[in-house]
Amino acid sequence: MTYARVDFDTLPPMPAWITSARAETLEDVAFLSGAALNHLHLVSNRPEVPQCLLRERLALRAAEACTAFIGRPERAAELRDALHLLRSGDLPGPAGETYLSWQRSVERPTSVKALHRALPTIESGQVAEWLDAGQGAPVTRAAMVLETVLADVPRQDVAALVLADAALAQALGWNHVLPLLAPGFKRTDLRKGGTELGMACHRAVTKSAIEVVRLAADLARRTAYLKEAAPRLRAKGAGDAVDMFLARDALAPSALPLPDRSARRLCDRLVDLGAVRELTGRDTFRLYGV
Incomplete structure (x- = not known):
C-alpha cells in the first residue's frame, strides 16, 4: 500500500480578474464563463485532484440545490442519510431520489445509457433527443438543452439540469458530467428563457467553476493527508x-x-x-x- 506524495500547493487559484469581475452584458458574461471553464479544465485534470471524489461532492451540492429549489428542507446531512442509511428494500424518498440521480449521473462516462440509469423514468430515446437539442458553444448548448427539457416537462428540474450538465461536458470534451449549473443557479433562473436563461447559465457556470477550483484544492490537500496516513x-x-x-x-x-x-x-x-x-x-x- 504505497501512494506517491503530491504537492497540492501547486494548484493554481482562479485568477482574481475572474472572481472579482461584475459583467452585465451577454458578451462579458460569456467571456468570463469561458475563462472560468478553461481554468477549471486545467485544474480538475491535475493528478493531485481526486476526480471521483470531486464529482461526488459536486453531485451532493447539485442535489442540495435542487431540493432547495422546490422548497424541501433536506440539506447535505439529510441527503447523505437518505442514501447511506437505507435498509434493504427501503425507498430513499423524493430527496434521496434526487441525490441518487445526481450521484449516478457522475459515476460513469457520459452516454445515453449512463444518463438513462441516472434518470430511469425517462426513456433512452428521449434522453438522446434532448441531449441533441443544443447547438453552438458549450454553455449556449447547455442552456438550449435545459430550456428544451423544461418546455417539454416543466416539473422535471433534476432531469433538465442533469442533461444540461451532460451537454456541457460533451461540448467541452469531458468524459464525465461535472455538475455546475444547479449549484450556481437561483431558484428563479429555472423559469427564464432565451437570452435571460443563457445569461443565467453563464453566470451559474462562472460561479460554480470558481467554487469547484477551491474545492479541488481542498480535496487535494485532504487526500494528500489521507495518503500520508495510509502506511500507518x-x-x-x-x-x-x-x-x-x-x-x-x-x-x-x-x-x-x-x-x-x-x-x-x-x-x-x-x-x-x-x-x-x-x-x-x-x-x-x-x-x-x-
Whole structure:
C-alpha cells in the first residue's frame, strides 16, 4: 500500500480578474464563463485532484440545490442519510431520489445509457433527443438543452439540469458530467428563457467553476493527508478502505471491506490522524469522509 506524495500547493487559484469581475452584458458574461471553464479544465485534470471524489461532492451540492429549489428542507446531512442509511428494500424518498440521480449521473462516462440509469423514468430515446437539442458553444448548448427539457416537462428540474450538465461536458470534451449549473443557479433562473436563461447559465457556470477550483484544492490537500496516513494503518483491508475514501463522498463503516468492529476502529483511527472526518456529529449511525 504505497501512494506517491503530491504537492497540492501547486494548484493554481482562479485568477482574481475572474472572481472579482461584475459583467452585465451577454458578451462579458460569456467571456468570463469561458475563462472560468478553461481554468477549471486545467485544474480538475491535475493528478493531485481526486476526480471521483470531486464529482461526488459536486453531485451532493447539485442535489442540495435542487431540493432547495422546490422548497424541501433536506440539506447535505439529510441527503447523505437518505442514501447511506437505507435498509434493504427501503425507498430513499423524493430527496434521496434526487441525490441518487445526481450521484449516478457522475459515476460513469457520459452516454445515453449512463444518463438513462441516472434518470430511469425517462426513456433512452428521449434522453438522446434532448441531449441533441443544443447547438453552438458549450454553455449556449447547455442552456438550449435545459430550456428544451423544461418546455417539454416543466416539473422535471433534476432531469433538465442533469442533461444540461451532460451537454456541457460533451461540448467541452469531458468524459464525465461535472455538475455546475444547479449549484450556481437561483431558484428563479429555472423559469427564464432565451437570452435571460443563457445569461443565467453563464453566470451559474462562472460561479460554480470558481467554487469547484477551491474545492479541488481542498480535496487535494485532504487526500494528500489521507495518503500520508495510509502506511500507518495495520488493519487487513485498510488499503482498499483508503481507496474507497479517496473515491466516495461519504461511507458508513459497514460499507468498508473489513469486519464491523475493525471497520469502526479504522474509521476512528483515521479521524484521530486527521485523515478523514466524521460527518454526522452522532454517536451512532456515523458516516465518514475525506
